[in-house]
Amino acid sequence: MIPWVIFFGMLQQTSACQHVNHEQILAEDLMQALPAFASAPRDAVIGYSPAPGATRVFLAPELKRIGVKYGVSVPNDSRACFQWKLQPLSEESVRSAIRESLASPQARIDIVAMSKAPVPEGTVVFPISGLSISSAVDPATPVPWNGYVQYGKYRKFAVWARVRVAATTSRVVAVQALAPGKAIEAPQVRVETYDEFPLHSDIARSVDEVVGHVPRRGIRAGLPVFRSDLAEPPQVQRGETIRVTAISGAAEVALDAVAGASGRQGDMIPVTNPASGKTFRARIEGKGKAIVVQGPGSLLARVQ
Numbered sequence: 637m638i639p640w641v642i643f644f645g646m647l648q649q650t651s652a653c654q655h656v657n658h659e660q661i662l663a664e665d666l667m668q669a670l671p672a673f674a675s676a677p678r679d680a681v682i683g684y685s686p687a688p689g690a691t692r693v694f695l696a697p698e699l700k701r702i703g704v705k706y707g708v709s710v711p712n713d714s715r716a717c718f719q720w721k722l723q724p725l726s727e728e729s730v731r732s733a734i735r736e737s738l739a740s741p742q743a744r745i746d747i748v749a750m751s752k753a754p755v756p757e758g759t760v761v762f763p764i765s766g767l768s769i770s771s772a773v774d775p776a777t778p779v780p781w782n783g784y785v786q787y788g789k790y791r792k793f794a795v796w797a798r799v800r801v802a803a804t805t806s807r808v809v810a811v812q813a814l815a816p817g818k819a820i821e822a823p824q825v826r827v828e829t830y831d832e833f834p835l836h837s838d839i840a841r842s843v844d845e846v847v848g849h850v851p852r853r854g855i856r857a858g859l860p861v862f863r864s865d866l867a868e869p870p871q872v873q874r875g876e877t878i879r880v881t882a883i884s885g886a887a888e889v890a891l892d893a894v895a896g897a898s899g900r901q902g903d904m905i906p907v908t909n910p911a912s913g914k915t916f917r918a919r920i921e922g923k924g925k926a927i928v929v930q931g932p933g934s935l936l937a938r939v940q
Contacts, residue, residue: 653717656685657757659788661692661718663706669716670699676706688720688756688793720787722754729760730797733783737762740834743803748778750797758787762797764835775802775833803834807860808846814855819869822847825861838862870898871923872905880907880918883929893918893926 654668663680667673682702686692694702694716703710731745762783769779778800784792808825825846832839840846840861849866872878872895880893896906899920907926908915918926 653691653719655721656718657721657788659685659791661685665718666694666702666716669718670710670714672708672710673703673706676708680706685788686719688722688787689754691717691719693717720756722756725751725753725755725760725785725795730762730783730795730799733760733762734781734797734799734801737764738801738803738834740803743801743834746800748798748800751795755785755793755795756787756791758785758793760785760795767835769833769835773833773835775831776800779833801833802831804829804831805834806830806841807832808840808843809860810855810857812857814851814861816851816853819848819850820846820866838864840866868900871900872898872903872920872926874898876924878907878924878926880926880928881921882918883927895926 654665656665661682661684662678663673663676663682664678666682667676667678683692683694696710696712696714699710699714699716702708727747727750730747730750734745735741735743760783762781766782767779773779778798781797781799783795783797785795786792806827806829809828810824811826812824814820814824822843825843827841827843840863845863846861846866848869850869852865852867855861855865874895874897876895877892878895880891882889882891891909891911893907893909896908896915899905901920901922903920904917905920905926906915907918916928918928921927
């Protein structure tokens with residue numbers, strides 16, 4: 637145990653310390669403790685600042701060496717002490733940092749526990765990377781979140797919080813089972829309002845994001861619809877009559893043909909000319925359109 641006399645002595649030394657707010661102690665900081673250094677260049681670097689909670693003390697011998705450099709006479713009993721100014725971590729600063737990371741101004745944040753140690757003045761940050769949870773977390777479940785205070789120019793002071801986070805938002809839910817590969821129709825889905833941990837950016841929020849799209853997998857009734865589970869509908873459906881432009885050198889022919897497969901722009905699919913029965917491959921160019929290009933003389937005979 638520290639004797640009370642020594643303890644109070646430490647308090648007096650700490651209270652006499654000058655506060656710094658940058659990585660290096662400058663002459664302008666030193667002159668606050670020792671006015672004799674007022675003649676030194678204000679931006680002259682004296683040394684590195686201590687870590688938050690620690691102090692850096694310059695005693696007379698070191699101060700004399702510094703003084704010689706700048707033509708300053710230093711008394712034998714000189715002493716200079718420096719430390720970062722510390723303050724309590726406020727709950728509001730934690731809430732604001734979490735809302736900013738979630739991009740959810742309306743999020744309701746209940747702080748169950750948080751860092752109690754004083755922190756340096758700076759910007760409180762709770763990055764998404766500091767949150768180690770499943771994407772299916774319940775908003776009623778407290779979760780640990782690691783953050784930091786950005787202070788000085790490059791330094792970070794670690795902090796943490798245990799929080800419940802919830803936001804009222806909307807999501808699209810399947811009213812009936814949605815079959816894979818079949819375009820979703822409006823009566824098959826609905827929008828509901830609910831509370832969630834606002835980290836589910838992949839959930840479809842409006843019917844417009846869903847209707848007309850094709851599920852990549854089956855979605856059971858009552859389940860939410862995720863954007864990553866949806867694909868754009870095919871621009872050409874199998875069995876559909878499409879307009880095919882055939883180009884061979886300077887010659888160009890347009891004809892109606894039947895698609896032998898479904899596909900999207902850029903896909904190569906088989907198509908059949910119903911007039912001649914000939915089948916050839918064409919590249920989908922858009923909804924109901926395809927093109928086929930080949931060297932002079934050989935293509936047109938194949939498609940007509």
